[in-house]
Amino acid sequence: MSRTAKLFICCCLIFLFVQWFLHQRAEDTAINIANLSVVCHKYNLPLLLVDPRILQQIITGVGHQSKCKFLCHQQSISYFAVEQKFFFNQEEFFSDLDKYGFSCFVFRQHTPQGFHFPGSSQLVTHFEVQRNGHSILVSLLYERGALIPGRGDFWLGKLKGNPLQVSTMKGTSRCASNEVIIGREYSLWKRFKTSKVTIDAVPLRAPTFPEAFVNNLRDSKFIECNTDAANQYHERHPKDETSEAEEFRQSARSLLRKAKSALDDLGVPFWLSSGTCLGWFRQCDFIPYSKDVDIGIFAKDYHESITNYMQNNGLMLKYSFGKVEDSFELSFVENDVKLDIFFFYEEEDYVWNGGTQLKTGNKYKYIFKKFDLCWTEFEGLSLRVPCDTETYIEANYGKSWREPVKQWNWKQSPPNVQENGQWPKSEWAEVMQAF
Numbered sequence: 001m002s003r004t005a006k007l008f009i010c011c012c013l014i015f016l017f018v019q020w021f022l023h024q025r026a027e028d029t030a031i032n033i034a035n036l037s038v039v040c041h042k043y044n045l046p047l048l049l050v051d052p053r054i055l056q057q058i059i060t061g062v063g064h065q066s067k068c069k070f071l072c073h074q075q076s077i078s079y080f081a082v083e084q085k086f087f088f089n090q091e092e093f094f095s096d097l098d099k100y101g102f103s104c105f106v107f108r109q110h111t112p113q114g115f116h117f118p119g120s121s122q123l124v125t126h127f128e129v130q131r132n133g134h135s136i137l138v139s140l141l142y143e144r145g146a147l148i149p150g151r152g153d154f155w156l157g158k159l160k161g162n163p164l165q166v167s168t169m170k171g172t173s174r175c176a177s178n179e180v181i182i183g184r185e186y187s188l189w190k191r192f193k194t195s196k197v198t199i200d201a202v203p204l205r206a207p208t209f210p211e212a213f214v215n216n217l218r219d220s221k222f223i224e225c226n227t228d229a230a231n232q233y234h235e236r237h238p239k240d241e242t243s244e245a246e247e248f249r250q251s252a253r254s255l256l257r258k259a260k261s262a263l264d265d266l267g268v269p270f271w272l273s274s275g276t277c278l279g280w281f282r283q284c285d286f287i288p289y290s291k292d293v294d295i296g297i298f299a300k301d302y303h304e305s306i307t308n309y310m311q312n313n314g315l316m317l318k319y320s321f322g323k324v325e326d327s328f329e330l331s332f333v334e335n336d337v338k339l340d341i342f343f344f345y346e347e348e349d350y351v352w353n354g355g356t357q358l359k360t361g362n363k364y365k366y367i368f369k370k371f372d373l374c375w376t377e378f379e380g381l382s383l384r385v386p387c388d389t390e391t392y393i394e395a396n397y398g399k400s401w402r403e404p405v406k407q408w409n410w411k412q413s414p415p416n417v418q419e420n421g422q423w424p425k426s427e428w429a430e431v432m433q434a435f
């Protein structure tokens with residue numbers, strides 16, 4: 001046999017071995033998931049498939065082999081989740097997994113200050129079940145920011161620190177690696193419907209609308225209100241606890257809850273803006289002297305039923321300024337406290353919202369750097385804020401935003417304001433309406 005032929009056969013053998021190895025590895029992942037599902041079932045713990053890559057394959061229907069289409073994959077980590085409120089008897093649970101030959105690692109962290117979770121100062125945020133070089137990362141879903149208990153969204157901790165192996169109380173795990181997709185940062189998952197499914201003969205639960213679920217993962221980053229910074233601020237500027245301030249807080253809270261309920265029902269994303277955003281960022285509180293609540297909505301997300309939904313929740317339309325396509329602004333009122341909705345327009349390299357002066361028809365434009373939205377919890381509600389909150393606030397209030405300013409002129413004070421002409425008289429009736 002020639003040298004070339006020998007070399008060729010050798011390469012073929014290596015190729016076949018690699019194929020066999022990958023195949024074996026792929027089958028292992030499915031067996032691991034099947035066995036974990038059996039143990040979860042025993043503990044009445046619904047095991048939720050949240051792996052974006054597997055879900056993506058289910059959405060497109062393109063799997064691997066015919067028998068084990070979706071769960072036999074060659075990734076070293078598969079992602080699942082369980083609701084924390086169903087997760088009891090953890091010690092027994094892990095010792096059962098131990099009997100299957102799994103190594104289990106538990107990730108814990110201090111309960112964040114802003115998270116009023118009853119009982120413990122430490123939370124289990126994730127656990128990892130590992131066998132034959134494959135890991136299943138299971139994230140615990142904690143309910144947060146609920147308008148109605150049981151219907152809130154899900155908060156997920158971050159994978160950090162050294163997880164402990166349950167049986168030995170030491171060790172390292174694969175999930176500390178860079179490969180992880182879920183658990184890289186704090187997240188909030190909007191509550192999603194789940195259904196019972198059988199995937200490759202394994203009974204599981206999965207998002208009923210996997211496409212929406214996978215899309216939402218992209219902007220699910222969560223930031224905690226900085227309570228240390230807020231405490232420092234309040235040392236310098238004691239919290240206003242007069243009855244007048246408390247009354248304002250109560251009205252503001254009520255406005256925010258009702259607006260959230262209306263906008264969530266319509267599926268319109270919004271974020272805390274202007275003074276309300278500053279209050280959250282600086283002092284984890286409403287700013288009592290600000291006298292109103294401000295939220296932002298991208299004009300592209302405008303929905304013609306917003307006003308109806310708000311009014312059905314008891315918020316009356318007070319002003320409408322501008323047009324949907326230019327400088328639009330709506331103000332609602334309840335108990336003499338105003339909720340302003342500013343609509344934001346996206347340009348190539350900046351975003352802006354407009355202002356209109358009643359009576360003169362003068363227009364103003366407020367310019368912001370482009371921003372992404374993150375989740376937070378404020379006043380017991382899950383809400384969005386610009387992720388780079390400080391840049392957003394600095395655009396609006398300048399570098400001295402840390403100090404309270406009670407004299408504020410919305411047409412002149414903001415560093416990012418520009419004059420923007422005047423509405424033509426013929427349009428006044430449309431672009432300046434008071435109710």
Ligand SMILES: *[C@@H]1O[C@H](CO)[C@@H](O)[C@H](O)[C@H]1NC(C)=O
Pocket residue numbers: 031032034035100
């Ligand atoms: C693990 O799952 C596989 C595939 O369903 C099954 O054949 C095997 O018996 C399970 N292992 C145990 C210990 O139950």
